[in-house]
Amino acid sequence: MVNDSHEDTYRAADDRRFAEFDRRDFLKASGVAGAAGLTGFAGCMGGGGDDTLTFGAIHLLSGFAAVYGESAQLGYEMAREEINENGGIDGSEIGEIVYRDSEGDGPTGVEAARSLVQEENVDGLLGLDSSGVALSVAPVIEQLQTPFMITHAATPFATATEGENAVGNDYVFRDGVNLAQNVYGSAVTASDTDATTWTTIGPNYAFGTQTWDYFKAFTQGMDLGYEYLDDATAYPELGASDFTPYINKVLNADPDGVITSLWGGDLITFINQAKNSNFFERIDNVLMTVGAATDVLRPMGNNMPDGLQAGTRYWFDAPDTEANNTFVENFRDRNDGRYPSYNAQNAYTALYLYKNAIEGAGSTNADDIIDQWDGMQYNAPVGEFTINSQSNQAVLPAVWGTTSYSEERGITLLDPVERIDAPADELRSLLEGTDLPAGV
Amino acid sequence: MALPIQEILTGLSLGSRYFLVAIGLSLIFGVLGVLNFAHGALYMIGAYVSLTVVQNVTGSFWVGLVAAGLAVGLLGAIIEMGLIRRVYDRDELDQLILTFALVLIITDLTRTVWGSGNQTMATPELLASNVQFLGTSYPAYRLFVIVVGFAAMGVFWYAIQRTYLGRLVRATSSDRDMAALLGVNVPRLYTGVFFVGSFLAGIGGALAAPMQAFTPALGDQVIINAFVIVVIGGLGSFTGAFVGAMFIGLLQSFGVLVATGVGQLLPFLAMILVLIFRPEGLFGGEGQ
Numbered sequence: 001m002v003n004d005s006h007e008d009t010y011r012a013a014d015d016r017r018f019a020e021f022d023r024r025d026f027l028k029a030s031g032v033a034g035a036a037g038l039t040g041f042a043g044c045m046g047g048g049g050d051d052t053l054t055f056g057a058i059h060l061l062s063g064f065a066a067v068y069g070e071s072a073q074l075g076y077e078m079a080r081e082e083i084n085e086n087g088g089i090d091g092s093e094i095g096e097i098v099y100r101d102s103e104g105d106g107p108t109g110v111e112a113a114r115s116l117v118q119e120e121n122v123d124g125l126l127g128l129d130s131s132g133v134a135l136s137v138a139p140v141i142e143q144l145q146t147p148f149m150i151t152h153a154a155t156p157f158a159t160a161t162e163g164e165n166a167v168g169n170d171y172v173f174r175d176g177v178n179l180a181q182n183v184y185g186s187a188v189t190a191s192d193t194d195a196t197t198w199t200t201i202g203p204n205y206a207f208g209t210q211t212w213d214y215f216k217a218f219t220q221g222m223d224l225g226y227e228y229l230d231d232a233t234a235y236p237e238l239g240a241s242d243f244t245p246y247i248n249k250v251l252n253a254d255p256d257g258v259i260t261s262l263w264g265g266d267l268i269t270f271i272n273q274a275k276n277s278n279f280f281e282r283i284d285n286v287l288m289t290v291g292a293a294t295d296v297l298r299p300m301g302n303n304m305p306d307g308l309q310a311g312t313r314y315w316f317d318a319p320d321t322e323a324n325n326t327f328v329e330n331f332r333d334r335n336d337g338r339y340p341s342y343n344a345q346n347a348y349t350a351l352y353l354y355k356n357a358i359e360g361a362g363s364t365n366a367d368d369i370i371d372q373w374d375g376m377q378y379n380a381p382v383g384e385f386t387i388n389s390q391s392n393q394a395v396l397p398a399v400w401g402t403t404s405y406s407e408e409r410g411i412t413l414l415d416p417v418e419r420i421d422a423p424a425d426e427l428r429s430l431l432e433g434t435d436l437p438a439g440v
Numbered sequence: 441m442a443l444p445i446q447e448i449l450t451g452l453s454l455g456s457r458y459f460l461v462a463i464g465l466s467l468i469f470g471v472l473g474v475l476n477f478a479h480g481a482l483y484m485i486g487a488y489v490s491l492t493v494v495q496n497v498t499g500s501f502w503v504g505l506v507a508a509g510l511a512v513g514l515l516g517a518i519i520e521m522g523l524i525r526r527v528y529d530r531d532e533l534d535q536l537i538l539t540f541a542l543v544l545i546i547t548d549l550t551r552t553v554w555g556s557g558n559q560t561m562a563t564p565e566l567l568a569s570n571v572q573f574l575g576t577s578y579p580a581y582r583l584f585v586i587v588v589g590f591a592a593m594g595v596f597w598y599a600i601q602r603t604y605l606g607r608l609v610r611a612t613s614s615d616r617d618m619a620a621l622l623g624v625n626v627p628r629l630y631t632g633v634f635f636v637g638s639f640l641a642g643i644g645g646a647l648a649a650p651m652q653a654f655t656p657a658l659g660d661q662v663i664i665n666a667f668v669i670v671v672i673g674g675l676g677s678f679t680g681a682f683v684g685a686m687f688i689g690l691l692q693s694f695g696v697l698v699a700t701g702v703g704q705l706l707p708f709l710a711m712i713l714v715l716i717f718r719p720e721g722l723f724g725g726e727g728q
Binding site: 062063064065066067070204233234235237239240241242244245246248249264265266268269272273276277278295296298299300301303 | 446447450451453454457551555556557558559560562563570577579581582648651652653654655656657658660661662692693694695696697700704
């Protein structure tokens, strides 16, 4: 959880420090010192002269969701090796990716970002698995003036600059589907059902409550005439061992449809306990916003119920492009046949976005990298996308499909799977009059 | 009418799971005077041992359950003989640091052996269905967990109050030196108590495995509730551990109906109230 008073203290300390001597001044000073032969480290700050590049990644590497950080590491390391085997970035090898554990905690994430920039002198930052951590880290990135490509955390507020709670700034970008894009896909999916009364069960923090807020806003904007059972919403704590009290609460309200933003182990526990309570027989329409995550589907085996609507931020079977098929094949070769998660794909793509930007600019200067990212088009495994120069967000379709276990492939698939375009102007128009930023 | 019964059964099933962890924690503190922070990690090992035995060795949940209890009990005994025994006379902080170090070591070893990913285990076939109970349909496995929790309480009460071994345990926990002078082999008794506490943690972990996804962080999630329960019930009191566990289970079950997040908050509020008005816990200081 983010501790606001700590945050204020950190920000105040940063304000003072940077008011006196910002990073630009520091770089200039070290450049002068380097030229005079007094220091040799200016090159590894991105100024040239050193033939390795260093990146820093902040992820959940411990605790109940450590698997998400480990999935990202698989993506980074695969990209790093590929890039180095093919001549590196503008002739420079990627020497090391320095990993730091956010522990799912805002102040810890902030400290990690500061340490990576100020102590490890990284050329760029990557990562973040939690919306709560992203909201704490994003404002500090502006002070550190280092590019940050968010690969997982989905809250639109982390990249958005409009709205009073938005913390986006010039240095923070995202290469994955954000929450607004994902939930827009859920609203489109919901509109194809005959359900009219809806409620939610989601994790008890920003991601869970925002999913419900955006779902209501989109479906209201679409004039679907839904009734929202706010009294029956259920927000269990992260890592709860028993969801049955929450399942009972939702069942007692007898909704036609339930949208759940539970993820990771919580989603597995929920599904298993919901099956015991005949939840899926009693609720005709269940939408799982990140249910099609391989980190969930792999351990679930054939226990995942068929016929549920599940969303994801990347699906290994779509799109059917050379970029995606090659990525999936190589990833499976390296990882005992397992399919890449959205976290692995987003991490893999993020490192290539750095490569493109540094080579495009001919420099590792932070401002040059972010200039390159503004409006950049890139053909990633997830599909071809543009980074919106207004929001720093990749404009990507939401992926939704129907769960169906495949004996042959040993994992639940989305069949059929649909890539639902989520155009920025459509999202903004539907959210007009609310205090929710589209962030695209 | 179905809902309150569902909530009561859910609360009792939660309470029974908590009890199996809290009882070991409380027993080890009550007899040995050690606040074993690694107790949650032992519970987590129980889940993994059970999973491995079921998936890779026998395919039988019941064998996995017993194996988990025995393996974790043995691990606990080794830890007691090799490490804990050396800090009995040291400051409580030293004991806490030692057992916390054990948490980190056990967690990292678990991650190395089994990985960080979520693990799941199927409900045993015999208990995989729902049964009609008090006019409601309820998972048979959860009823089984409730039965195990109540049975453990019954066995403990009988063993401590009515058997010779129970008298030895009570005597040693009251005055270790006097017990030793009277010929009680205190080190062996302590190892035995640590074995039993760890055995119960292992059984608790194995019983939890079919009910939830678990990772090497399982112990961290469990130990907090266990501490809340033993504080409410009274450190060292197994009656307190039982009442505290059922109370917390029911609070969490019914709290959800009151307001969002309250189900998690109420146990801590209850603990604060107990600490203010009865710092020794509801059943603390009663010698059991």
